[in-house]
Amino acid sequence: MTGCVTVHGEQALVPSVRKAEAAKVLADFTSTNNKANKNFDPKLMATIETGPLGASDVAGLQAKHANNPGGNPSYVPIELTDPSFLIPRQRGWPKWFVADAVSNKTKNGRWLLVFQRNSSAEPWKASHLGVYGDSTKLAFARDRQGYVEPVSSSGSGLLVQPGDLSTAYTDYLQKGSAGSAVFAAGPATSQLRTWRAANSRTATLATQYADQPAKAGEYPPIALRTKDGGALVFFASHHTAKDTSLRAGVVPPTNADTRALMTGTAKTSVTYLRLAEQAATVPPNAAGGKVVVLSRVVGLISAKGE
Secondary structure (H helix, E strand, O other): OOOOOOOOOOOEEOOOOOOOHHHHHHHHHHHHHHHHHHOOHHHHOOOOOOEHHHHHHHHHHHHHHHHHOOOOOOOOOOOOOEEEEOOOOEEOOOOOEEEEEEOOOOOOEEEEEEEEEEOOOOEEEEEEEEEOOOOOOEOOEOOOOOOEOOOOOOOEEOOOOOOOOOOOHHHHHHHHHHHOOOOOOOOOOOHHHHHHHOEEEEEEEEEEEEEEOOOHHHHHHHHEEEEEOOEEEEEEEEEEEEEEEEEOOOOOOHHHHHHHOOOOOOOOEEEEEEEEEEEEOOHHHHHHHEEEEEEEEEEEEEEEEE
């Protein structure tokens, strides 16, 4: 007597994707991404991207299409080579995996692309992008079959829970170590605060900054365990900057892409809303150390003139 067993992704602990399928997803993503960028086609981009990556890229293409409806004939295609795939075993939905590949858009560096979907009926879409240099060594915890270990948003044993990382990061940007003392110095942390302080006021313009964490359930973090017991975490955050003119009759400067996304009229001020996606290494709570933000990719979502 013979029979078959059906494995349900909703119940069983199974690999999120097969390696061959992951390779096809990456190839299809690259091809479609190049078409969308060349033609400045936000609707096409929305078929392959979601989450903070999709929100930023779609808004950017909307602006570029408004100013250049014929597209970009000089566009240089993205090439993603030497890929490897970080595939976890997961129970239930959503499911995700990470593609790690060399990118011709980053000198001496690699891209980490997180792909997600909410059911087997949905297509895979890229939700997060992390960029890191060849000098950065990332070692992930793996089981006997080579699958990586996903880390939950809470109860992870990390210095900062993945679900709390967006709040900790925006608190740090607002108040420095008085807001959060867990971040290591670097371009996306101490250097960003220093740059803001040095450029917040000129002879004609004052800039005010406000940083807000991603709302609960808005852009859930993605985390995978590293060999040292820590994790690599992808998370999003919101950042507002308001430029106000200090001289009567002087209009805050804006570029064409900003104006395409702007409501109102820039007479005395412009408020920019940007969405950032970060990739950070978080150490185990008991090990000491700091959170290191490896990558920060920022996109303008909207602007308001007043």
